[in-house]
Amino acid sequence: DAGVTQSPTHLIKTRGQHVTLRCSPISGHKSVSWYQQVLGQGPQFIFQYYEKEERGRGNFPDRFSARQFPNYSSELNVNALLLGDSALYLCASSHGPAGGDTQYFGPGTRLTVL
Amino acid sequence: ELKVEQNPLFLSMQEGKNYTIYCNYSTTSDRLYWYRQDPGKSLESLFVLLSNGAVKQEGRLMASLDTKARLSTLHITAAVHDLSATYFCAVDEDRTYKYIFGTGTRLKVLA
Numbered sequence: 001d002a003g004v005t006q007s008p009t010h011l012i013k014t015r016g017q018h019v020t021l022r023c024s025p026i027s028g029h030k031s032v033s034w035y036q037q038v039l040g041q042g043p044q045f046i047f048q049y050y051e052k053e054e055r056g057r058g059n060f061p062d063r064f065s066a067r068q069f070p071n072y073s074s075e076l077n078v079n080a081l082l083l084g085d086s087a088l089y090l091c092a093s094s095h096g097p098a099g100g101d102t103q104y105f106g107p108g109t110r111l112t113v114l
Numbered sequence: 115e116l117k118v119e120q121n122p123l124f125l126s127m128q129e130g131k132n133y134t135i136y137c138n139y140s141t142t143s144d145r146l147y148w149y150r151q152d153p154g155k156s157l158e159s160l161f162v163l164l165s166n167g168a169v170k171q172e173g174r175l176m177a178s179l180d181t182k183a184r185l186s187t188l189h190i191t192a193a194v195h196d197l198s199a200t201y202f203c204a205v206d207e208d209r210t211y212k213y214i215f216g217t218g219t220r221l222k223v224l225a
Contacts, residue, residue: 033213042118042202042215043157056212090156100145100164100206103213105157 002027004093004106012112013081021076021109025093031055032074033103034066035090043090049074050097078111086113116141116207120216128224130192135219137186137203144181145206147213148188150199157202161188193223 005024013019025032031050035043048056049068063079072093078085088110092103117140127133137146145164149157161170163179163186170177174197176189186203203216 035213035215042204042218043213044215045213048212058212092157100162102159102162103147104159105149107156 004091004104006089006091006106006109008109009107010110010112012114014114015081015083017081017113019078019081019111021078021089021091021111023074023076023091023093023106025072025074025091026104029093029095029104030072031094031097031101032068032072033092033094034074034076035092036060036085037088037090037108039087046076048097055097081113083113086111116143116205116212116214118203118205118214118216120201120203120219122219123217124220124222126222126224127190127193129194132192133190135188135190135201135221137188137216139184139186139203139205139214139216141184141205141207142181143184143205143207144179146179146186147204147206148177148186149202149204149215151202151218152199160201190221195223195225197221198223 033048034046037043045058047066052068066076068074088108090108091106094101094103148160161177166181168179179186200220
């Protein structure tokens with residue numbers, strides 16, 4: 001079975017641009033969560049979606065938004081990029097809402113903002 | 115705000131030795147997760163602990179949860195080089211659907 005997939009693998013943008021990251025969950029999983037991992041730190045929770053509804057939001061500015069589609073895939077959008085947005089963006093999927101359920105992580109998208 | 119702290123942050127140990135990584139968290143939760151991350155790679159789920167007193171073991175790793183002390187431990191028995199990685203604990207904040215990860219423990223097992 002295919003695991004969680006993310007695209008693109010790597011991305012280079014300049015300050016002020018917009019970026020869209022994509023995630024496809026494991027087949028049968030209805031929950032997708034997004035995390036930002038800066039080098040040398042633990043992942044920071046950004047959003048969780050379950051059944052196409054936002055169930056959780058971390059402490060990120062409104063420049064960050066996401067959505068989940070009817071096929072449970074998800075997009076993370078970041079507007080007005082800043083240098084500090086450079087990070088590994090991880091998507092994770094689980095069967096149900098993340099509470100108490102194992103999350104399976106994708107390989108990540110490495111975003112570099114110049 | 116929920117905080118999750120791990121110690122030590124760095125751990126260098128000899129093959130064959132035992133050691134414990136500690137994960138403390140600051141608010142009520144009875145759900146704790148351990149993950150492994152190899153350099154440049156994504157996270158791999160190791161253990162899911164869902165109640166006070168939960169203990170799980172896989173190979174040379176054993177994890178436990180004490181929700182009253184707000185403490186989880188990851189015990190390594192007879193370490194081998196393949197265990198070299200960064201280990202994260204994460205806590206699922208009650209009724210918020212937010213996962214909060216710890217600072218990570220970078221483990222290096224020396225031959």
